[in-house]
Amino acid sequence: MRRTPWMVAATLVGAATLAHANPFFIGRYGGLREGPTDPGPFSMYWNPAGLARPGLHIGLHLQALSRAATYDRDAESNGVPAEVADANAGEATVSAFGVVPAVAVGYGFEITNDFVMGVGAGAFVARAGAASWDTDLAAPEAYPGAVDGPQRWAAINTSLIIFSPTCGVGLAHKPSGLSVGLAPVFNVVTLSTVRARNPDRTERLFDQSGQLAEGRILFEDGEAFGVTLTAGAKWQPADDLAFAVSWHQGATYKVNGNAYVTFGVAPETTAKAQIPLQVPDTVRLGADIGATSWLVVRPLAEWTDWSVMDRQVATNKANGEPLLVIERDFEDTLAAKLRLDFLVDPRWIVHVGAGYETGATPARTHEPGLAESDSWQVGAGFTVDLSESLRLSSSYILQQFLDVDVDDSLQKPSVNGHYTDRRQYVTLDLEILL
Numbered sequence: 001m002r003r004t005p006w007m008v009a010a011t012l013v014g015a016a017t018l019a020h021a022n023p024f025f026i027g028r029y030g031g032l033r034e035g036p037t038d039p040g041p042f043s044m045y046w047n048p049a050g051l052a053r054p055g056l057h058i059g060l061h062l063q064a065l066s067r068a069a070t071y072d073r074d075a076e077s078n079g080v081p082a083e084v085a086d087a088n089a090g091e092a093t094v095s096a097f098g099v100v101p102a103v104a105v106g107y108g109f110e111i112t113n114d115f116v117m118g119v120g121a122g123a124f125v126a127r128a129g130a131a132s133w134d135t136d137l138a139a140p141e142a143y144p145g146a147v148d149g150p151q152r153w154a155a156i157n158t159s160l161i162i163f164s165p166t167c168g169v170g171l172a173h174k175p176s177g178l179s180v181g182l183a184p185v186f187n188v189v190t191l192s193t194v195r196a197r198n199p200d201r202t203e204r205l206f207d208q209s210g211q212l213a214e215g216r217i218l219f220e221d222g223e224a225f226g227v228t229l230t231a232g233a234k235w236q237p238a239d240d241l242a243f244a245v246s247w248h249q250g251a252t253y254k255v256n257g258n259a260y261v262t263f264g265v266a267p268e269t270t271a272k273a274q275i276p277l278q279v280p281d282t283v284r285l286g287a288d289i290g291a292t293s294w295l296v297v298r299p300l301a302e303w304t305d306w307s308v309m310d311r312q313v314a315t316n317k318a319n320g321e322p323l324l325v326i327e328r329d330f331e332d333t334l335a336a337k338l339r340l341d342f343l344v345d346p347r348w349i350v351h352v353g354a355g356y357e358t359g360a361t362p363a364r365t366h367e368p369g370l371a372e373s374d375s376w377q378v379g380a381g382f383t384v385d386l387s388e389s390l391r392l393s394s395s396y397i398l399q400q401f402l403d404v405d406v407d408d409s410l411q412k413p414s415v416n417g418h419y420t421d422r423r424q425y426v427t428l429d430l431e432i433l434l
Contacts (some may be wrong), residue, residue, distance in 0.1 A: 024160055024370065027126035029061050029102060031395025031427035032339055032351040032381045035286040035300045036232055036244035040431055044104040044122040044168055046284070047232035047246040048181025051118030051170030053108045058432040059122075061102040067131075068095045069421040071368045073150040077407050077416035080203075087139060087146035088203055092368065094133045100125050108170075118170040120183075127162040127279065131155060133368070143205050145196055145214040152196040153203055153413040155369035156216075162279070163188045168230070177236040184227055189253050189277060191222035193369075197324065199263050203413035207264065215263035217324055219273060219314055222257030240290025250281040250305060259314065259323050273323055275314040280305040280332075298339035306330040306360035326369070327410045330360040337377075349383040351395060363406050367415045375401040381427075391431040399423045 028034060029042035036047035041059025043050025075082070075089035102125065108118035133156060139146035148156050168183030197217045198204060207213045232246030259273035285301045307330060314324035337355030344350055359373040366373070381395030401421035409416045 024127050024129040026063070026065065026100060026128055027124065028063055028395075028397065028425055028427050029059070029104075029124070030429055031393055031397070031425075032353045032379050033383065033393060033395075033429075035298065035339070036246040036284045037234060037242050037286045037288045037298065040429075041104040041106050041120070042102075042122070042429070043170075043181075044106060044120045044166060044183065045102075045124055045126065045230070047234060047244055048120070048168035048183040048230060049170050049172070049179040049232045049234040049244065049246075051106045051108060051120045051168055051181055052116045052172035052179045053106075053118060054110060054116060055108060056432075056434040057106045057108075058434075059102075059104040060430045060432075061104075062428045063100045063102075063425060064097070064427075065100070065423060065425045066095070066097045067421070067423045069093070069368075070419070071151045071415075072418040073415065074407075074417045078203075078409075078414050084143065084205060087143035087205060088150055090136070090150050092133055092136070092149040092151040094131050094368075096131060098128075098130060100128065114174050116172040116174060116179075118172075118181075119168070120170075121167045122165070124164045124166060125161060126164055127160070129158065129160045129370075131369075132157045143214075144212070145205070145216075148196065151368040151415070154195060154367040154411065154415050156194045156196065158193040158369060159191070160277075161190050163190075166230070177238075178233070179236075180233045181231065183230040185230055185249075187226050187228060187251070187253070189222070189224040189226075189255055191224075191255050191257065191275070191277065192218075192220045194218040194220075195324075195369075197261075197263070201325075201412040212264045215261065215266075217262075217314075218260040219275060219324070220258050220260065222255040222275065224253035224255040224277065226251045226253055240288075240296075242288040244286050246284045248282040248284075250279045250308065252308070253277040253279065256317070259316070261323065271323070272317040273314050274317050275312055275324070277312070278309045280308050294343045296341040296343070298341065300335075300337040300339065300355070302333075302335040302337075302357075304333045304335075304360075307332050309360070325412070326367075327365045328370075329362060329365045329410070331358075331362060333358045333360050347385045351379075351381040351383065353377075353379045353397075359401070363404060364408050364410045366404055366406050366409070366419060367411050368419070371419075372421070373402045373404045373419070375399050375421075379425075389433045391433065393427075393429040393431070395425075395427045397425040397427075399425070 104122035106120035170181035
């Protein structure tokens with residue numbers, strides 16, 4: 001490699017930390033205004049039926065997010081001998097901060113007295129992740145790879161971005177209040193990851209002859225492309241009542257990249273490699289209910305088909321040899337959220353929200369990379385009309401994942417231990433109405 005046998009110096013790009021209870025989902029356009037009933041410019045993402053309203057609408061979104069997580073690898077449950085516990089057990093930490101922009105534009109016009117058509121375009125990074133685990137500078141020098149931490153058998157550095165330029169069209173029937181929309185999404189995937197590996201998938205540090213056994217596998221510059229669809233419908237029978245549903249199509253991306261492999265002191269090998277990345281279908285339901293003249297209640301529900309993620313196997317494209325096997329066995333997820341909008345005065349709206357989401361990852365396949373447990377979230381924010389044509393929104397959301405204890409890991413090497421995870425989001429949205 002262009003790196004020592006025990007440390008990989010890889011440049012990884014990423015948009016943000018792994019986020020949301022749908023693994024690596026970070027789309028929070030509009031902050032607490034999110035959802036399929038959203039009438040703003042980012043209906044381009046949430047539900048293209050919302051494009052069907054007259055006028056020009058421009059949305060600028062900026063999201064800052066942070067993550068703090070730990071993995072405490074238990075020596076006993078992972079069968080780590082006492083003499084190497086300092087190298088192969090103990091607590092690993094990761095903390096990260098990212099900023100993610102997005103833009104959406106929509107234009108609607110009346111085509112008859114009864115019908116409004118809208119078209120739009122946008123650029124999103126709805127799914128992304130970057131994680132670089134902290135190094136263990138106190139690791140024993142006798143075991144060079146230990147500086148990457150006890151989680152290195154599952155994750156050292158990872159970067160994933162799915163960039164999704166989108167266009168769409170919406171059509172509304174004014175007398176009935178019914179609108180529908182459709183948007184093709186052009187997804188560009190980039191992926192890089194590096195982790196420790198031995199040929200026999202164990203975690204031994206030295207072989208029987210006393211030579212260094214621990215190596216590294218780097219999957220770098222992975223790329224894929226795919227087109228998916230977003231479709232939705234919205235029914236607004238009255239000004240203070242609306243119901244909506246949207247569907248985001250999933251896909252399995254065959255990510256092609258370069259693999260660099262070193263086992264112990266053996267020479268580096270390189271190969272063209274491929275790894276599947278399964279992204280599931282998602283269905284969202286939402287309603288806007290005007291409870292009083294000053295309160296709007298917005299329940300939201302979400303189902304995501306994460307059971308499509310069974311396992312990931314990176315293979316050598318030349319001969320089909322498996323280079324990396326990651327057990328997933330994910331489960332479908334459900335989310336329930338409640339948003340309350342308080343109309344303080346004609347210009348100001350205060351938002352509060354809470355929710356609970358089930359995690360996709362069962363304990364037996366939990367690991368320090370792409371894995372999440374059940375989580376709860378709370379948030380607050382505001383929307384203010386700066387002028388007749390300019391609106392500003394901001395939200396803060398705290399997401400706390402339930403701690404996970406794993407004692408029956410299916411991963412090889414095993415990753416039994418204690419996991420914690422907390423994430424925070426701040427969103428800023430500027431809406432221009434012309």
